[in-house]
Amino acid sequence: MSFYSIIEQYREFDFPGFFAGVTGEMVARSLAREKLSPTDFLVLLSPKAGEYLEAMAHKAQRLTVQYFGKTIQLFIPLYLSNHCANQCVYCGFNRQNAIHRRKLSLAEIETEALAIAATGMQHVLFLTGESPVHTPMDYLSRAAACLKRYFASVSIEIFPLDAPDYRLLQQAGVDGMTLFQETYDEVTYQRVHLAGRKTDYRYRLDAPERGAAAGLRMVNIGALLGLSEPRRDVFFTGLHGRYLEDTYLDTEVSISLPRFNEAAGSFQPDYLVDDPSFVQFMTALRLFSPRAGITISTRENARFRDRLLHLGATRYSAGSSTGVGGYTQTTVAQSPQFEITDNRTVEEVAAAIIAHGYQPVFKDWDVIG
Amino acid sequence: MTEDLLRLGNVSFSNRLFTGTGKFAANALIPKMLAASGSQMITVALRRIDSTARSENILAYIPKGVTLLPNTSGARNAEQAVRIARIAREAGCGDFIKIEVITDMKYLMPDNIETLRATEILAKEGFIVLPYVLPDLPLAKRLESAGAAAVMPLGAPIGSNRGLETQSLIALLIENCQVPVIVDAGIGRPSQAAAAMEMGADAVLVNTAIATANDPEAMGAAFSLAVRAGRAAYLAELAEPSTAARASSPLTGFLHENQFGL
Numbered sequence: 001m002s003f004y005s006i007i008e009q010y011r012e013f014d015f016p017g018f019f020a021g022v023t024g025e026m027v028a029r030s031l032a033r034e035k036l037s038p039t040d041f042l043v044l045l046s047p048k049a050g051e052y053l054e055a056m057a058h059k060a061q062r063l064t065v066q067y068f069g070k071t072i073q074l075f076i077p078l079y080l081s082n083h084c085a086n087q088c089v090y091c092g093f094n095r096q097n098a099i100h101r102r103k104l105s106l107a108e109i110e111t112e113a114l115a116i117a118a119t120g121m122q123h124v125l126f127l128t129g130e131s132p133v134h135t136p137m138d139y140l141s142r143a144a145a146c147l148k149r150y151f152a153s154v155s156i157e158i159f160p161l162d163a164p165d166y167r168l169l170q171q172a173g174v175d176g177m178t179l180f181q182e183t184y185d186e187v188t189y190q191r192v193h194l195a196g197r198k199t200d201y202r203y204r205l206d207a208p209e210r211g212a213a214a215g216l217r218m219v220n221i222g223a224l225l226g227l228s229e230p231r232r233d234v235f236f237t238g239l240h241g242r243y244l245e246d247t248y249l250d251t252e253v254s255i256s257l258p259r260f261n262e263a264a265g266s267f268q269p270d271y272l273v274d275d276p277s278f279v280q281f282m283t284a285l286r287l288f289s290p291r292a293g294i295t296i297s298t299r300e301n302a303r304f305r306d307r308l309l310h311l312g313a314t315r316y317s318a319g320s321s322t323g324v325g326g327y328t329q330t331t332v333a334q335s336p337q338f339e340i341t342d343n344r345t346v347e348e349v350a351a352a353i354i355a356h357g358y359q360p361v362f363k364d365w366d367v368i369g
Numbered sequence: 370m371t372e373d374l375l376r377l378g379n380v381s382f383s384n385r386l387f388t389g390t391g392k393f394a395a396n397a398l399i400p401k402m403l404a405a406s407g408s409q410m411i412t413v414a415l416r417r418i419d420s421t422a423r424s425e426n427i428l429a430y431i432p433k434g435v436t437l438l439p440n441t442s443g444a445r446n447a448e449q450a451v452r453i454a455r456i457a458r459e460a461g462c463g464d465f466i467k468i469e470v471i472t473d474m475k476y477l478m479p480d481n482i483e484t485l486r487a488t489e490i491l492a493k494e495g496f497i498v499l500p501y502v503l504p505d506l507p508l509a510k511r512l513e514s515a516g517a518a519a520v521m522p523l524g525a526p527i528g529s530n531r532g533l534e535t536q537s538l539i540a541l542l543i544e545n546c547q548v549p550v551i552v553d554a555g556i557g558r559p560s561q562a563a564a565a566m567e568m569g570a571d572a573v574l575v576n577t578a579i580a581t582a583n584d585p586e587a588m589g590a591a592f593s594l595a596v597r598a599g600r601a602a603y604l605a606e607l608a609e610p611s612t613a614a615r616a617s618s619p620l621t622g623f624l625h626e627n628q629f630g631l
């Protein structure tokens with residue numbers, strides 16, 4: 001069994017036809033249900049449901065407060081390496097980009113860890129490009145073991161691994177993973193991933209499942225909204241999350257909604273997700289999966305992020321740098337993976353969360369094996 | 370009349386509302402809620418305690434005189450629960466431990482088997498063990514013989530606010546357990562807390578309904594009143610509700626009549 005078999009069930013499904021047929025009554029009915037079916041979820045993702053945003057937001061807020069309380073879990077990304085053998089047309093680390101490539105030594109990782117720890121952050125997410133030559137398993141395990149000494153929770157956002165390698169990292173102290181499918185549409189997927197191991201759609205699709213099976217307690221998935229028709233990508237993201245929740249009861253599932261920043265980069269996505277659509281997608285996800293974490297990164301601007309914490313968001317990155325060595329080596333050219341639009345410090349983000357009546361949570365885990 | 374106290378381990382509690390530290394909009398609300406409710410025991414997840422003190426220390430918000438009940442939230446099996454309990458004790462959190470082993474992140478159902486295993490180990494190590502379980506009488510009896518100081522059956526899934534969905538199963542525990550029965554999880558309203566106490570629960574633990582209320586302080590006070598009312602009714606031996614009208618001339622009345630029918 002793989003989530004792929006669920007995607008296949010929708011191969012012939014007429015999404016535009018379905019969306020065109022959604023009525024106000026259907027939206028009201030789906031909105032009122034306690035447990036939403038995939039069809040209810042699709043109804044709430046329809047253009048028609050965009051007219052019911054306020055009602056969706058109210059229910060999303062109520063469910064989020066019920067299951068998560070008035071709290072926001074904070075984490076910080078740490079880029080270890082930007083070496084990459086993939087050619088993803090939208091990514092700053094694309095192997096064809098003439099950027100300064102480097103990876104942190106273990107000593108440098110420790111220096112970055114100290115700098116991050118000084119901000120009070122306790123949950124760290126480390127990232128690399130996909131280059132098993134530059135960042136092999138041995139390097140990743142040592143990095144994890146090093147970070148474990150400074151942080152309560154260590155997660156990875158790296159290339160997909162085989163099951164034994166997920167277990168290896170889990171034993172080294174990693175407790176969570178983030179991996180975006182980028183798009184669930186296979187045709188678009190092949191069009192934007194031109195070379196490298198990332199061209200293998202299925203291997204990537206099944207990776208969160210391999211991580212969950214290996215005992216990672218938290219799995220964060222997502223699609224890079226804009227590559228393909230976003231309503232469909234959000235729909236499959238939600239179904240993927242529910243599949244993981246149903247199959248791996250002991251795994252906490254979280255969902256990200258990364259989207260292209262209109263202003264940033266030379267890549268022009270086929271679709272742009274505006275703020276109202278973003279809120280619709282996020283609240284629909286909350287209604288479909290009341291217990292799933294919703295992660296909002298610093299791709300989103302400060303003002304917008306402050307509003308989202310009332311609408312279902314539960315996990316925020318803060319004080320982020322998306323360049324290798326970004327926390328200590330300010331003079332080095334940064335070549336970030338993506339542009340950050342919320343540039344506030346950890347302290348400023350925490351203060352904003354408090355000002356909005358929520359509690360910033362720095363620590364909510366212990367790696368106890 | 371002697372004071373109605375609940376004794377757990379070596380501590381006596383006059384207030385039978387236990388509370389939690391999760392889900393509050395700010396830790397500063399915790400001491401206010403404790404003062405308003407009079408709650409004398411509060412649970413805290415060890416995973417939330419930052420011993421490095423790089424961020425805010427949640428323990429600093431729990432006044433002296435309130436007993437700390439560290440819990441093993443995050444444990445997926447008995448071994449992890451045991452490890453967390455030992456860490457909690459070493460961190461100075463005392464001997465109380467609420468065992469929470471959850472392998473189901475969807476409904477947050479406790480894993481009764483792993484919970485029993487952890488109880489067996491920790492009770493031997495001198496912990497005052499309060500296991501959080503699905504209400505299952507044979508299991509509760511085994512927990513009791515393993516040395517649990519109480520059993521904590523759930524009323525409904527954590528955070529669900531659905532009340533006493535497991536009422537008839539909890540009633541069996543109340544009737545048959547020697548150790549105190551503390552209803553934990555699912556209680557969303559003061560009236561539900563009162564109902565649990567009326568049926569003979571020894572205490573209730575309420576977190577979500579208080580922490581996520583618009584005014585946690587006032588809601589804590591409301592729950593405390595409800596728990597007192599329910600307890601008082603239980604002690605006063607509540608009359609069982611009856612579906613049939615009681616005949617004013619009892620059917621067996623003749624047995625007590627004298628030969629003259631008087």
